[in-house]
Amino acid sequence: MTLLSPKIGAARPVIRQLDEAAINRIAAGEVVERPASAVKELVENALDAGARRIAVDIACGGKALIRVTDDGCGMTADDLPLALSRHATSKIDGSDLLDIRSFGFRGEALPSLAAVGRLTITSRVAEAEGAQIAVSAGRIEPVRPAALGAGTVVELRDLFFATPARLKFLRTDRAETQAIAEVVRRLALAEPEVGFTLTDHSAGEPRLLFRAEAEGGDLFDALHRRVARVVGAEFAENALRIDVAREGLRLQGYAALPTYSRGSGVAQFLFVNGRPVLDRMLLGALRAGYMDVLSRDRYPAAVLNLICDPQRVDVNVHPAKAEVRFREAGEVRGLIVTALRQALAGAGHRASTTVAGETLEAFRPERPAAAGPGPASRIYQMDRPSVAAVARSFAFQAPEPAMPGLAEAPAARVEAPAAEEAHDRPLGAARAQIHGNWILAQTESGLVIVDQHAAHERLVYEKLKRQRDETGIARQALLIPEIVELSPTDAARLLEAADELASAGLVIEPFGGGAVAVREVPAILGKVEAAPLLRDILDDLADLGSSDRLQARMDAVLSRMACHGSVRSGRALRAEEMNPLLREMEATPLSGQCNHGRPTYVELKLADIERLFGRR
Numbered sequence: 057m058t059l060l061s062p063k064i065g066a067a068r069p070v071i072r073q074l075d076e077a078a079i080n081r082i083a084a085g086e087v088v089e090r091p092a093s094a095v096k097e098l099v100e101n102a103l104d105a106g107a108r109r110i111a112v113d114i115a116c117g118g119k120a121l122i123r124v125t126d127d128g129c130g131m132t133a134d135d136l137p138l139a140l141s142r143h144a145t146s147k148i149d150g151s152d153l154l155d156i157r158s159f160g161f162r163g164e165a166l167p168s169l170a171a172v173g174r175l176t177i178t179s180r181v182a183e184a185e186g187a188q189i190a191v192s193a194g195r196i197e198p199v200r201p202a203a204l205g206a207g208t209v210v211e212l213r214d215l216f217f218a219t220p221a222r223l224k225f226l227r228t229d230r231a232e233t234q235a236i237a238e239v240v241r242r243l244a245l246a247e248p249e250v251g252f253t254l255t256d257h258s259a260g261e262p263r264l265l266f267r268a269e270a271e272g273g274d275l276f277d278a279l280h281r282r283v284a285r286v287v288g289a290e291f292a293e294n295a296l297r298i299d300v301a302r303e304g305l306r307l308q309g310y311a312a313l314p315t316y317s318r319g320s321g322v323a324q325f326l327f328v329n330g331r332p333v334l335d336r337m338l339l340g341a342l343r344a345g346y347m348d349v350l351s352r353d354r355y356p357a358a359v360l361n362l363i364c365d366p367q368r369v370d371v372n373v374h375p376a377k378a379e380v381r382f383r384e385a386g387e388v389r390g391l392i393v394t395a396l397r398q399a400l401a402g403a404g405h406r407a408s409t410t411v412a413g414e415t416l417e418a419f420r421p422e423r424p425a426a427a428g429p430g431p432a433s434r435i436y437q438m439d440r441p442s443v444a445a446v447a448r449s450f451a452f453q454a455p456e457p458a459m460p461g462l463a464e465a466p467a468a469r470v471e472a473p474a475a476e477e478a479h480d481r482p483l484g485a486a487r488a489q490i491h492g493n494w495i496l497a498q499t500e501s502g503l504v505i506v507d508q509h510a511a512h513e514r515l516v517y518e519k520l521k522r523q524r525d526e527t528g529i530a531r532q533a534l535l536i537p538e539i540v541e542l543s544p545t546d547a548a549r550l551l552e553a554a555d556e557l558a559s560a561g562l563v564i565e566p567f568g569g570g571a572v573a574v575r576e577v578p579a580i581l582g583k584v585e586a587a588p589l590l591r592d593i594l595d596d597l598a599d600l601g602s603s604d605r606l607q608a609r610m611d612a613v614l615s616r617m618a619c620h621g622s623v624r625s626g627r628a629l630r631a632e633e634m635n636p637l638l639r640e641m642e643a644t645p646l647s648g649q650c651n652h653g654r655p656t657y658v659e660l661k662l663a664d665i666e667r668l669f670g671r672r
Contacts, residue, residue: 076194087164087165087168088165088168088169088172088215090118090226090227090232090235091114091117091118091119091122091215091226091232091235091236092118092232092235092236092238092239094118094122094165094169094212094215095112095114095118095122095124095236095239095240096239096243097165097169098112098122098124098165098169098210098212099112099124099239099240099243100159100243101124101159101165101166101210102124102126102128102208103159103243103247103250104128104159105126105128105129105130105208106128106129107126107127107128107207107250108127108249108250108251108270109126109127109250109251109270110124110125110126110250110251110252110253111123111124111125111126111252111253111255112124112125112236112240112252112253112254112255113125113255113257113262114233114236114254114255114256114257114258115256115257115258116229116258117226117227117228117229117230117231117232117233117236117258118215118232118233118236119214119215119216119223119226119229119232120213120214120215120258121211121212121213121257122211122212122213122215123209123210123211123212124209124210125207125208125209126207126208126209127205127206127207128207128208129181129182130179130180130181130182130184130206130207130208131177131179131181131187131208132179132181132184132187133185133187133199133201135179136177136179136187136188136189136199137189137196137199139166139177140166140167140170140175140177140189140191140196141167142164142167159331166210169212169215170191170192170193170194170196171193171194171218172193172215172216172217172218172219172222173192173193173212173213173214173215173216173217173218174190174191174192174193174212174213174214174217175190175191175192175210175211175212176188176189176190176191176210176211176213177189177190177208177209177210177211178202178204178208178209178211179204179207179208179209180202180204180205180206180207180208181206182206185201186201186202186203186204187199187200187201187202188200188201188202193217193218194218229258233256233258233265236254237254237265237266240252240254240266241266241286242325242332243332244266244268244282244285244286245279245282245283245286245287245325245327245332245359246327246330246331246332246361247330248270248271248278248279248281248282249270249271249272249278250270251268251269251270252266252267252268253266253267253268254266254267268282268285268286275308276297276299276308279308279309279310279359280292280295280310283295283310283359287323287325287357287359290316290408290409290410291310291312291316291323291357292310293409294312294313294315294316294408294409294410295310295311295312295313295316295357295358295359296310296311296312296313296399296400296402296403297310297399298310298311298360298395298396298399300391300394300395300398302387302391302394303387303391304364304365304368305362305363305364305368305387305388305391306362306363306364307360307361307362307363307391307392307395308360308361308363309327309358309359309360309361310358310359310360311345311356311357311358311359311360311396311399311400312356312357312358312408313400313403313406313407313408313648313649314346314349314350314356314400314646314648314649314653315407315408315410315411315648315649315653315654315655316357316408316410317346317350317354317355317356317357317653318354318355318356318357319353319354319355320355321339321355322355323355323357323358324339324342324355324356324357324358325358325359325360326338326339326342326358326360326361326362327360327361327362328361328362328364328369328371328380329361329362329363329364329366329369330361331371331380332378333378333379333380334378334379335378335379335380337382337385337388337389338362338388338392340389340596341388341389341392341393342356342358342360342392342396343355343356344389344392344393344604345392345393345395345396345397345400346396346400347604347607347608347611348397348611348646348651349400349646349649349653350653351652351653354653358396360392362388362391362392364382364388367383368382368383368384369381369382369383370382370383400645400646401645401646402645403645403646403648404642404643404644404645404647404648405482405483405641405642405644405647405648405656405657406648407648407649407655407656407657407658407659408655411655411658412658412659412660412661412664415505415658415660479498479499479500480499480500481499481638481639481642482499482642483497483499483504483506483638483639483641483642483657484497484498484499484500484503484504484638485497485498485499485635485638486631486634486635486637486638489508489628489629489634491625492625492626492627492628493507493508493509493625493626494506494507494508495508495629495634495637495638497634497638499659501661501662502659502660502661502662502663502664502665503659503660503662503665504638504657504658504659504660505657505658505659505660506637506638506641506656506657507650507655507656507657508623508625508627508629508634508637509622509623509624509625510649510650510654510655510656511637511641511647511650511656511657512622512623512637513618513619513622513650513651514618514641514644514646514647514649514650514651514656515622515637515640515641515644515647516618516622517614517615517618517651518644518645518646518647520614520618521611521614524580524610524614529559529560529561529578529579529580529610530561530578530579530580531561531563531576531577531578531579532576532577532578532579533575533576534574534575534576534577537565537573537574537575538573538574538586538587539567539571539572539573539574540571540572540573540574540586540587540590541570541571542570542571542572542590542594543570544569544570545570546570546594547566547569547570547571547572549594549597549598550564550572550590550593550594550597551564551566551572553593553597553603557593557606560578560606560607560610561576561577561578561579561580561606561610562574562576562577562578562589562606563575563576563577564590572590574586574590578606578609578610580610580614581609581610589605589606589609592605593605593606615651615652618651619651641656641657
């Protein structure tokens with residue numbers, strides 16, 4: 057017996073017009089996913105109203121109470137009923153949906169909230185009487201007078217009481233509170249000149265969860281202070297200033313040093329014209345900017361704002377407005393990647409100050425040995441080479457003669473200065489080598505401990521990359537071209553990027569239908585399985601619009617060569633070798649971390665060392 061689909065009935069379905077209440081509840085499901093969504097919409101309305109102080113009060117994770125108070129321009133008694141009408145807004149006139157310069161523009165937030173909760177709006181325009189309107193599950197009450205200073209108070213109680221099924225899908229009060237706090241933090245980063253507070257009233261006595269005073273002064277100074285307050289003082293201390301403009305696009309903000317990385321993307325804050333976004337293309341570009349200095353299991357930390365003409369970006373992609381679409385996505389990605397790489401290269405040998413802090417923490421005797429992986433052990437791990445690989449690599453370590461294509465030993469490159477003359481240099485003067493791996497250098501203000509293998513590995517790697525860039529990428533022609541069968545759509549997408557791939561050493565041609573012929577591959581990769589490589593590149597093109605897959609694989613080969621061609625643990629170094637190594641680190645970009653993202657040196661200030669011995 058064949059069962060009919062439950063969607064197919066005996067009678068013809070009747071088309072009917074839904075009532076206004078049902079329409080609003082359905083629409084509310086797109087705009088208001090959870091309490092944090094409601095907070096986001098209300099705070100953005102306050103910012104669009106020109107508020108300079110915004111207070112957010114919540115209870116029970118926002119399920120029982122959300123109240124947003126601002127000192128913005130306010131609304132009149134005549135405005136209040138109109139504000140509760142769907143698609144009524146003061147932010148656009150509808151003539152150009154690509155010229156959007158405000159957070160909100162659809163006019164959906166307030167009617168959506170009013171459809172699923174108990175909403176009260178109290179507002180007053182300067183030099184006018186205050187007014188209040190209340191609505192419960194879509195039923196609007198008459199406007200009545202109210203006492204209020206200039207500004208607006210929007211109070212939402214019993215969220216989703218009109219759609220109780222939605223309540224079952226909300227998380228715990230604690231989880232919803234954390235989501236609300238994250239929304240407020242992101243908006244606080246977007247508007248450093250605005251003051252924010254977030255208070256929880258769940259347990260009787262109000263509990264202040266977040267506070268950020270309005271910052272004044274220069275844009276970067278204000279943002280730096282706000283970043284220190286929201287993301288943390290350690291991030292602000294170890295962040296590089298980004299301010300790059302190209303082709304009508306501008307990227308501003310702060311990006312952390314590679315050695316200040318995180319185990320997840322929790323410290324990645326991206327904005328487009330001040331609007332917080334969670335865009336895959338932008339996140340991929342951020343990742344690509346750090347591709348050469350971070351291992352795959354680490355995430356960069358950054359607060360970046362992309363500024364462009366609103367006509368070049370479409371923010372009307374999703375009701376939550378978290379996704380955007382760029383007219384020139386390639387130019388945007390290129391700007392972000394280039395700006396980050398230039399900033400990281402300009403940092404030279406600098407490493408994050410947290411490395412020294414974690415080192416000092418490891419020295420403290422009261423730290424329990426069984427406390428689990430702490431900061432000093434959790435950050436950087438690299439694969440240990442095999443015994444055979446170690447044996448082969450010692451051939452690269454002899455000062456004379458130098459191996460072709462690899463960096464020479466430090467003593468063969470630079471004449472070592474006298475130790476006394478190097479104390480004022482950033483990495484100081486070498487004083488000793490201990491356990492065959494650690495160089496101890498004395499500076500004017502403390503002590504530097506250098507991992508000789510990690511440091512030299514980065515120096516060799518950078519030299520290999522320079523050689524590759526100067527001479528170009530050598531290609532290896534395949535005796536028999538490899539044919540890869542793809543769908544016509546995938547083949548067309550891949551062939552659109554053929555010129556870009558050819559510049560990276562991969563030459564492809566159409567072979568009829570959905571087939572692609574691979575004729576040349578980068579010589580440095582050796583034997584390549586073309587089909588998996590092309591499919592990986594296709595995944596990148598579909599997800600991000602571009603691919604760094606080839607570049608990453610070639611860099612990985614150079615990284616392995618540098619790893620095996622650098623001085624290793626156990627090799628004794630003389631002072632005339634150690635000091636040139638320190639000088640070259642100071643002159644080489646990215647030398648503060650090795651190819652795997654772990655630090656190459658630790659600097660301990662004299663005051664920190666004295667404190668270890670109880671002398672301070």
